[in-house]
Amino acid sequence: SQQGEEDPQALSIQEGENATMNCSYKTSINNLQWYRQNSGRGLVHLILIRSNEREKHSGRLRVTLDTSKKSSSLLITASRAADTASYFCATPRISSGSARQLTFGSGTQLTVLP
């Protein structure tokens, strides 16, 4: 069963606008990761946030984590056409003792219009 679930499923914005995607998960975690997948390509790691962190930044990316609500958000500021991709949150598998075994949500398809 899926641990994480993204919302919305699809998002379309104009270039220069901000894009926010949300992820909810079911059980306690020690970290949460976000990945990007361009059409027809493999996944690329964007950012990892640990359970003792509330917010993390990387370039135009801002990730928040609320462990009390079991949710995370990914904010992309000043979006560009090149940001068009699917975005996935990933959490350690529920039944796994290793944080390296990941469970992915179904993703948010982001389209940035020029």
Add this chain to the structure above:
Amino acid sequence: NAGVTQTPKFQVLKTGQSMTLQCAQDMNHEYMSWYRQDPGMGLRLIHYSVGAGITDQGEVPNGYNVSRSTTEDFPLRLLSAAPSQTSVYFCASGGGSYEQYFGPGTRLTVT
């Protein structure tokens, strides 16, 4: 570094055929894994390995075998292909951190 490489990129099989999807990494990562991605869904873990000689099952292991004789290679074998195994397959590796590095994928169609 090439990172994680996968071959072939595309493959069409008939029901009942067997084949091996190849995966190799040149980053000396101990952890490697295989995922499948079906349309509109996230990735589901098939098998994983925490080092040479050690493999274990993931979420959807049925119909697949793996082995890990070297640190670099982690092939995935389909024993008797079924239409339900039509999917895109991704191999990934990871080192000291939790970050995973993914290959470009193999698109498999079973008719």
